[in-house]
Amino acid sequence: MSLFRRTHMSPLSRPRALSPRWWPLAPALMVTAALHAQAVQQRFDIPPGPLEQVLARFAQAADVPLALQSGKLQGQHSPGLAGSYSVQAGFDALLAGSGYRIGKTASGYVLVPASEAATPSAATTPAASGSLPAIQISASADPGEQRWTARDSASTTKTATPLIEVPQSISVVTAERIAAMGATTARDALGYTPGVNISPYGSDSRYDWINLRGFDAYSPGFYLDGLPLRNANSFAVWRTENYGIEQLAVLRGPASVLYGQAGPGGVVNVVSKLPSADAPRELQVQLGSDRRRQVGADIGGAIDADGRLLYRVIGVVRDAELPAGGMKNDRLYLAPSLVWKISAATSLTLQAALLRDQGGVYTRTRPLVGSLVPTAIGTTIPSELYTGNPHFDHFSQDQELFGYRLAHRFDERFAFTQSARVGHMSTDYRAVQTPRFATLNAANPNDPVNFQNLTRNLFGSRESATMFSIDNQLQADFSTGAVRHTVLAGVDYQRSRFDAVSFSGGSAPLLNIAAPSYPNGPFVVPAPYSDNRAVLTQTGIYLQDQIKWNNGWEVTLGGRHDSASSTVDNRLDGSRTSSTDRKFTRRAAVLYHAANGLAPYLSYTESFNPTATVNPLTNQSFGPETGKQTEVGLRYQPPGTNDLYSAALFDLKRQNYISYDANFMPTQKGEIAVRGLELEAVTQPMAALRLTAAYSYTPRAVVTASSRPAEIGKQAAAVLLHQFSVWGDHRLGNGVRLGLGARYVSATSGNGGGTPVKVPGYTLLDGLLGYDFARWSLALNLRNLTDKRYLTNCDTTASMCYYGDQRSVLATASYRW
Structure with missing residues (x-):
């Protein structure tokens, strides 16, 4: 997954009506546009373990398909990987000294002996050659599965931390789960989440009242893409639309270190659907x-041939x-x-x-x-x-x-x-x-x-x-x-x-x-x-x-x-x-x-x-x-x-x-x-x-x-x-x-x-x-x-x-x- 796909981004440019006093410590926005291009890298924190498992985790974190022959790496151990790497550089670092390397085919990455040619053909990939079946490890192999689960969330650390490594209770409800359950409101979407009471005030067309661990979570309000939707204990309460939600992240327990004033029960961060090159239309x-009659549309993709502009x-x-x-x-x-x-x-x-x-x-x-x-x-x-x-x-x-x-x-x-x-x-x-x-x-x-x-x-x-x-x-x-x-x-x-x-x-x-x-x-x-x-x-x-x-x-x-x-x-x-x-x-x-x-x-x-x-x-x-x-x-x-x-x-x-x-x-x-x-x-x-x-x-x-x-x-x-x-x-x-x-x-x-x-x-x-x-x-x-x-x-x-x-x-x- 590229740097740009891993970050959940929220919205736009400086409004004319805003006073400069509202921009304390905000660096100039346009300087970065002129910075020189660098190789696309991601931050990885893959723990040590058997080499085959470490490679699998790396492929999942990088969001790339990988074919492994079961048993080829048996007995080999990896110290893991930490730091910023491109996909190829990460594979090279993990396989250094193993006698194997990663090759690239039209369908993804494959494990090949280090002595083979740099880019194996389809006829020489392990799946085609051999004696052992290939194990496909890919976040993209089953798009439905990926939308059903989430691997990481920035809602607890404000960094791209895998959920397995988040040291606090968090549940992430994806758009696929919201749709499968027929949830039309945010509170309905959280009905299968632990620690959440979605009906403290029964049926209500006005608001998504919810309690987290026994405490009101609707004041001071939800978050949208990491920024507050602030309420003031009044009746003007910001609303969200389920069709525009990519994820609902529920962080249970106090969260003021990253979010400031908040209730003790936790916060709800609504993650918006944003452009990507492969998003379905x-x-x-x-x-x-x-008498519900509703029409929805979700359309996007690349504007230019290079994919630098996505909408x-x-x-x-x-x-x-x-x-x-x-x-x-x-x-x-x-x-x-x-x-x-x-x-x-x-x-x-x-x-x-x-x-x-x-x-x-x-x-x-x-x-x-x-x-x-x-x-x-x-x-x-x-x-x-x-x-x-x-x-x-x-x-x-x-x-x-x-x-x-x-x-x-x-x-x-x-x-x-x-x-x-x-x-x-x-x-x-x-x-x-x-x-x-x-x-x-x-x-x-x-x-x-x-x-x-x-x-x-x-x-x-x-x-x-x-x-x-x-x-x-x-x-x-x-x-x-x-x-x-x-x-x-x-x-x-x-x-x-x-x-x-x-x-x-x-x-x-x-x-x-x-x-x-x-x-x-x-x-x-x-x-x-x-x-x-x-x-x-x-x-x-x-x-x-x-x-x-x-x-x-x-x-x-x-x-x-x-x-x-x-x-x-x-x-x-x-x-x-x-x-x-x-x-x-x-x-x-x-x-x-x-x-x-x-x-x-x-x-x-x-x-x-x-x-x-x-x-x-x-x-x-x-x-x-x-x-x-x-x-x-x-x-x-x-x-x-x-x-x-x-x-x-x-x-x-x-x-x-x-x-x-x-x-x-x-x-x-x-x-x-x-x-x-x-x-x-x-x-x-x-x-x-x-x-x-x-x-x-x-x-x-x-x-x-x-x-x-x-x-x-x-x-x-x-x-x-x-x-x-x-x-x-x-x-x-x-x-x-x-x-x-x-x-x-x-x-x-x-x-x-x-x-x-x-x-x-x-x-x-x-x-x-x-x-x-x-x-x-x-x-x-x-x-x-x-x-x-x-x-x-x-x-x-x-x-x-x-x-x-x-x-x-x-x-x-x-x-x-």
Whole structure:
């Protein structure tokens, strides 16, 4: 794989509106365009082992096909390979003194005796000559397999580190898996990932709410190609489109050393589809539940004959409805990108994305009494009841993203990368919400009339957001004796501004449970309770060293200092609130990568997240929340395969969060402790069968310190004791594909840990029926195949429960050329 294909690049050039003060420490962009061309090289870190296995690993890392004759290299050992090499130079170094060399044929690389001619013909290759069958080792040999699994990810180290060598829990969900499972949202795509709760608030058309290891992961937000999609605990939340995603990387546990402020549960990095010379061109049509009609296109390739200019254009047009109310669920998405290989050592990627959403609001929120438990007269609210109002409910969002990534390798030791992005978003949201029983006869609480109607209030917010982010990285690869170093030094900066005018309260017409009707009013809209402008900034300086010995030992050390500030202008009363937090976070890990594919590790990581809450005693903002985690894990990748098996035990704490005493006075005494086990397998046990399985066991997830003693020993947010999922995708010889998945979660006591009865566990089934022929691929996906009725969670403080998604059917026809 070339340097340019290995790097996930995000977007474009410096915007005219940006002040120069937003470009601290950013070197000049145009200087590198004039640097002289160098030989294309890659950084390799191949551990020692039997020579045949080391060659196989090198071929996989280089993304080239290799044919080996089994047994030819028996008994020969290799010290591995570390440093920057071209493909041919890497093979030459590995085979030095072995009596063999690598030859090049039209179909790839082959092992030949050192005395043979430099370029063996097809007639003299080992596969044609001989006595022993050739073993094909190639990342390209089975494109489907490669898209099903991922070999490396920059999401945990910001360097091209093989997943087997990542000393922290990470799961990578590829585009192939997203499509096979029929996932149309990011949260659906993560349904088979350990440690992830994709339904903390049930079915919701607005956002991809998820929890990681028991903590919210939607604030401060996802990452896109390594740069933040910053949220501000408001309703302007950046959205992504699954058709434009190459990978979803889920890093579990604190990650502030590389990403700055973040929650203790981890981060989600969305990796975009970008240009490549061999990317398939595709047209796609979808029909599905709720009048879904969607057309997608993914077109790209080389612009010039030399392949120095590569382009890709991804587009989606969707015309659909939400599951109730006849409300729209329409989308327009357009994502063009361009890669310019300026020289053999320098590349520039430009990327933009436009998204237009027009729709209503669909949630499945119900009163706790009447859903989890019957009312006083034994009745419940039908799960299919729509509690909003299509005449009032509305959600529209427009967003534009524009950015670039510049990558340059100075020599075999030093490389520089700069990524930057600007964005704008506007959101118009309003909804009839918070259904509760209307008490029509207060004198007799058990009168059936008190359980026949729902009262609801109104909520709305008109918001806009702008953002700018930049990340400068200098990487140095060098050796000191038998020790190899990959040192990463970086400076990043982000600035986001959020404007919001929000209202809450008022009233809507009563909703009769037995005979629901949805008149166009009267709606009593209250005055705004908030009219704010918030400006959030963060500047971080980080340093990381990945240290590797030839015997397989690896140590990762990292540290980062952040300065994060916020300024909130209240336009209702003219006040301003400002705060600045400075925090240093650490990371340390040790890993042993054995020649047999086992890789045990031990790691320690930290996080921080500023809080805007003001201490009433000092009139100053409280300090930031912090998180820390110790994790011990084991990965296994059988040599010569892309299969990956992972196990991790973790002890995670969220500390210094704001809790409130009985008089609602805030103090910074809160602590939550989470301990658990996570298992994951992504494998292809046979050529036509692909599997992914995940299991999470979380025996401890409780409040250990709080200003309110009654909270101690309970769960702040519902954390699943057991969570298990498995998906199998089998391709028959006649072109038919069959897939089946199961997702199980155990019972909980809800948010706050105090529901009157347990929120029941449930098992959901998902299915796939597909057929591939010529250039066509047809698929029929069913999620929640049995249309199971289930509650995903309840909240004892709000006295609300949340129903999960109903069955959905999606038919997809794709044509590739």
